[in-house]
């Protein structure tokens with residue numbers, strides 16, 4: 001078989017999958033396996049990086065088997081991954097010095113508060129596009145240096161390496177030959193200057209992180225090297241953080257293009273072109289992608305903590321529905337939300353508020369309210385939260401959204417998709433292949449390896465999609481959005497200092 005197939009490895013927070021694509025963007029075979037979520041203390045989340053590497057090899061073998069192909073049939077492999085999650089390992093033995101600290105892990109919150117003490121949370125924002133927060137990798141590296149016995153000394157001697165999951169997988173796939181990351185993953189560390197695309201020495205000094213730990217930063221689509229083992233001889237030709245890969249897989253190549261991924265939480269990314277746009281409205285500035293030899297494309301990102309998790313909450317805590325898909329019928333059993341508004345600040349509010357002291361709020365209750373209204377309020381909360389982020393993006397970038405491309409588990413919900421189109425007053429577009437993250441990694445790798453000639457060829461792949469257009473009634477919906485905003489203000493500041501002390 002001619003080498004026209006491309007594999008993608010999608011290393012996510014809960015599972016790792018591998019998919020094999022043909023030149024038309026069709027899936028020929030796939031495999032997926034979960035890994036263990038380790039919760040040593042409240043707020044701490046870890047992964048076993050060695051287990052993830054083992055799972056990766058299993059799913060690659062499984063996907064090749066399912067597709068009926070051998071490594072020699074692949075023109076390239078692209079890597080995409082959960083972002084920010086931090087691994088430090090021994091250069092000689094390849095053994096991690098500690099479990100990986102996962103992006104959700106909040107153990108570095110006090111460290112971030114200390115680093116922010118004199119200069120504020122935006123101390124490194126102009127260089128990195130990010131606020132000081134436990135979400136990002138830099139503080140996680142610092143925690144490992146400070147808390148795992150011997151690690152700082154070994155790091156100072158140059159014996160240890162740091163990587164996000166892209167770096168860890170590429171290092172293992174090449175038998176330890178390559179210690180590289182891509183610009184999108186590096187842009188989530190709080191250590192990279194967005195303009196120079198290099199590690200920022202002043203920040204490394206301030207965080208006391210030795211440069212020798214850090215990988216070389218490369219474009220997202222470029223032949224980095226050749227794999228051994230399970231992908232023997234296959235060029236590794238792309239790496240992208242998973243949300244950026246979804247942006248690429250959704251063909252959001254032009255300034256003003258935007259995608260939103262709806263899973264447990266939601267991540268909206270807006271392509272802002274070749275200049276990083278600083279945010280004054282609670283968004284993150286990040287690298288969208290960089291093709292070999294080309295200038296980087298930047299993005300504004302809005303991260304929302306709770307969207308699909310609300311569906312799970314109604315299912316698992318209240319038994320209102322037996323499966324996630326049933327929420328749509330329950331919501332359709334009533335004509336509107338009956339005056340109910342739900343602010344899902346279960347772990348505070350992320351973009352655009354970043355209010356850790358907010359807690360969830362259900363308001364507008366009357367004797368009339370029933371389970372159907374609650375289901376509506378839960379789905380509408382996702383649409384309103386999206387509108388908050390989209391409005392912030394317009395204020396920061398001056399770009400008005402032409403349409404919103406969507407993906408993720410929640411997009412199976414037609415009522416939600418229509419509500420989203422109505423609340424945003426833009427067309428909502430869902431592609432046929434829902435695995436846009438893997439598609440993006442395959443597209444980027446295939447582009448670097450010459451399977452596809454240019455971005456236009458990628459746009460032509462998999463053009464079948466479903467669209468929802470806004471229905472009339474904008475004024476009424478604006479009033480409802482204002483109500484939701486009012487509820488958000490009521491939810492903020494709910495936690496008092498002594499609540500935190502009691503650990504509530």
Ligand SMILES: Nc1ncnc2c1ncn2[C@@H]1O[C@H](COP(=O)(O)OP(=O)(O)O)[C@@H](O)[C@H]1O
Nearest residue numbers: 263264308309311312324325408409410412413
């Ligand atoms: N039809 C639906 N309506 C609303 N929410 C849904 C629906 N189907 C799945 N979900 C929610 O979407 C999430 C799963 O989506 P997925 O993209 O697999 O998420 P993740 O990658 O975060 O695990 C779950 O939180 C689930 O409750």
Ligand SMILES: O=P(O)(O)OC[C@H](O)CO
Nearest residue numbers: 012013082083103242243
């Ligand atoms: O692995 P996911 O899909 O939960 O995505 C995680 C994000 O990259 C975190 O920033």
